Amino acid sequence: MAKLDSLPTExxxxxxxxxxxxxxxxxxxxCKRFLTLGRDDALWREQSFLKSPFLERLRRRRELIVAEPVQKSQFRDLARALANGNGLGESRLAKPREEARDFKAMSNEKIRIRANWxxxxxxxxxxxxxxxxARNAPISTSWLQQPRNRESAEREYLEVRGVALYTPPGDPDSTLAVAPLDxxxxxxxxxxxxxxxxxxxxxxxxxxxxSVDPHPQAGPSGRSKMVSTGVTECISxxxxxxxxxVAVQSGLVEIDLETFSTVRHERFPFxxxxxxxxxxxxxxxxxxxxxxxxxDSRSRHPAGISSANVERLDSFGASFPSLRNPGSLDFQSLLNPVSSPDCTHLYQPGPLSILHLPSSDDDWNGNGDIYVAGRFPSILNYDxxxxxxxxxxxxxGARLCSMTYLPYPFASMEKDLARRGELSIEQVLEAKTRPGKTLIACGEYNSKGSLEMYGLSPNPENTTISSDFVAGSLQNSVMKNRQTSSSSKLLSVSNHGTRVVVSDGSGNLKWLERDGFTEARRWNISHGSVEAPRGIFGTLGDSYLDSGSGDIVIKILENQxxxxxxxxxxxGLLNFSSKPGFTADSFEDAAKTAEEAHQEREEEIYSATMRRALENQANEVRYVRGLGIGLGGNRNH
Structure with missing residues (x-):
């Protein structure tokens, strides 16, 4: 052991x-030294590369390339590099000079392929x-404790109406989930x-x-009636x-998280x-x-005080000219197509997602862009x-319901070439070092999922906005994946490590590479803590069989x-382990016996098995009808 530990790191x-x-x-x-070396970034990057779908797809292409009678030198080197797996063959000293040159060419080709990935x-x-x-370990979901109705004798479960994350100041290791209840x-x-x-x-x-009323009366009538279930971003x-x-119908309630007291209650026209x-x-x-x-709560009046008696904050008005003259909001000013300093009129209803982009990296000084997406065909951009x-x-052209961004550039042509492993190392570096950001959006287009990426160049240094200035200096770099992202509507999108994760209406979570097309892995929330099963026609979780069954993920948030x-x-919390860390039943006062838990588990397995059997039978009936047999049967009747 001592001799082994004395070996050089290389x-x-x-x-x-x-x-x-x-x-x-x-x-x-x-030992501690091997613990550090066993987590070397270069070592695990190589392991991630060797097990990536990107490499597997190139290997399949290699089989086609080798079969071609005429091969380009680049494809030949690619085929040889992939054929050698990780590029490690016999000792270079044992090779003839010609084979040594081929070995060097294959090593260089492998470096180029890895750079593309x-x-x-x-x-x-x-x-x-x-x-x-995150790319290869088993997946499990742990469900948070479900709150109960305290004022009801049945103590029924209450629905959670939204979610946001809260990190208390001075305690970066502590993360709390915050949500309004029924x-x-x-x-x-x-x-x-x-x-x-x-x-x-x-x-x-x-x-x-x-509550909708800033001064609710006692009793059930004074309780909150939350906004419709279609509002995903109802808490911030x-x-x-x-x-x-918290958005409560047409009211915005500002809550102090230390005292749980209402600080402000702002009413809006709609x-x-x-x-x-x-x-x-x-x-x-x-x-x-x-x-x-x-x-902004600093420039708004407290609940119940007229806005005419509010003193204007000059310091804030100097930074934000649009808020220098706060005034009351009424229907007449809203219906006027000319925007007021307090608000802007939308000619098409239904914003569903609002994204703030800082003016520079980690610069939240109040400047920057506002992007708005929803039930209208365009993303709106405001300075x-x-x-x-x-x-x-x-x-x-799609109905978008969720947006996020990357503080890195996006070039659709380079991403397409990199996905096929055709870029040189210099081209990869040039594409990644351009200034800019990436706007990522998801939603629905013609009843199918749509994942979209837009390359945004940096904002101009001058503060004047010309009439021909396009939204966010949009580059000629757009990717719209409406073929393979999902067979049902995409509901949420988020960054997760070096991947993009989306959820759809069939209960699927899909991790894609940053090109927006290459699928890294998938998982279906309806199947507990196991991967989505695959049938003879593909993954059941992405087919008609699982649509509408079980839970679906409306919103995704990334946390450490x-x-x-x-x-x-x-x-719920999704992590990477063979079993969940806790379940909703773990927090019940009266814990179930082992026999009751086993019986409940058996019932769940039986119900899931019968449901899949019936779905498979229904799928076979639809398949037979597609062959025309069903038409003949109808004529007999």
Whole structure:
């Protein structure tokens, strides 16, 4: 052991390349030095590359390339490199000079292929050990404790109406999930396990603090009647100010997360359909059915006080000219097509997602872009400094319901070539070092899922916006995946490590590479903690058989490598392990006996088996009808 530990690091890592991933993990248990070496980024990046769908697809292409009578030199080198697997063959000294040159060419080709696959941008920090786990380890879901109705004798479960994440100031390791409940209360769960049991309810307000009426009367009539289930972004949390903003029909309720008291209650002319991210000092953008508003509690009056008696904050007005003259909101000003300083009129109703982009990396000084997407065919772009003037639009054609972004550039042509492994190392580096950002959106197009990526160049240095300035300096770089993203509507999109994860209406979660096409893995939430089963016609979870069955994920949030999932009724944590860390039943006061738990599990397995059998039978009937046999049977009758 002492001799093995004295070996140079380079030799140990070279030997580790011949080990399987499970053997490398076992190697980490030998000593502290091997634990550090066993998590080497280069080692696990190589393992991720060798097991990637990208490489498997190139290997299949290699079989076609070898069969061609005339081969280009680039394809020949590619075929040889892939044929040698990880590029490690016999000793170079044992090869003739000609074969040594071929070996060097194959090594260079392998480096080029890996560069085409590598999703990391310069300056981006990635733990490839955790990345490999997220790409290959088993998946499980742990469901948070479901709150109960305190005022009911039956103590029935309450539905969770939304979700946002809250990191208390000064405690970066603690993460809480915040959500409004059906009884008008606000609930906080500890999802990091630093304040109470992981997944348990940490604090909960009294019922009725989320109400349409800022001064509700006692009793059931004073409780909150939340916005429709179609509103996904109904809550936003500002961790720095310890405030939560909750949309309740046409009202915006501002809650202090330390005292659970109502700080503000702002009324808007129409029902709120979307809220942006809340991050001090950037004003919150509020989207209603027919308008957009900038909301900042420092410049707004407290609930019940007339806006005429409010003193204007000059310092804030100097930074945001659009909010210098706050005034009351009424229907007459809203229906006027000329936008007021307080809001802007929307000519098409239904914003569903509002995205804030900072003016520069990690620069949330209040400047930057506002992107709005929804039930209209274009993404609207506003410059906050010139709000409410519309800066430009990005035509999509789809109904988009969720957006996110990457602080890195996107070039659709280079992504297409890289997906086929055709870029040189210099071309890959040039594409990744361009300035710009990537806007990612998802939704529905002709009843199928649509995943879209738009390359945005940096904002101009001058503050004047010319009339021909396009939205966000949109580059000629657009990707719209409406073929393979999903057979049903996409509901949510989020960044997850070096991948993009989406959820659809069939209960599927799909991880795709940053090209928007290459699928890294998938999982169906309806099947518990196992991968989605595959049938003779593909994955059942992506077919008609699973549509409408089980839960679907309406919103995805990323938290330190895990995913927070909201189904519209409950909240879950998706992590990478063979079994869930906890279940909703783990928090019940009266725990079930082992016999009761076994019987319930057997009933669930039987129900799932019968459901699949009936679905398969229905699928066979539809298939036979497609062959024309059903038509003959109808004629006999």
């Amino acid at each position: 030799i140990i890592l070279q030997v580790a390349q011949f080990l399987e991933p499970l053997e490398i993990v076992t190697l980490q248990l030998v 590598d999703p990391v941008f310069p300056g981006e920090k990635v733990s490839w050990y955790e990345e490999y786990i 009884d008008g209360s606000l609930c906080l769960w500890d999802i990091s396990g630093t304040r109470c049991r992981r997944g348990a309810i940490w604090q909960r307000s009294k019922p009725g603090i989320l 949390v500002d961790s720095g100010r310890k405030r939560a903003y 029902s709120i359909t979307a809220l942006s991210e809340a991050k001090h000092p950037t004003p919150l953008t509020v989207g209603t059915n027919l308008s957009l508003h900038l909301y 906050r400094r010139n709000f409410p003037k519309l800066r430009g639009t990005i035509h999509s 490598g895990e995913l927070v999932l909201w189904t519209g009724e409950k909240i």
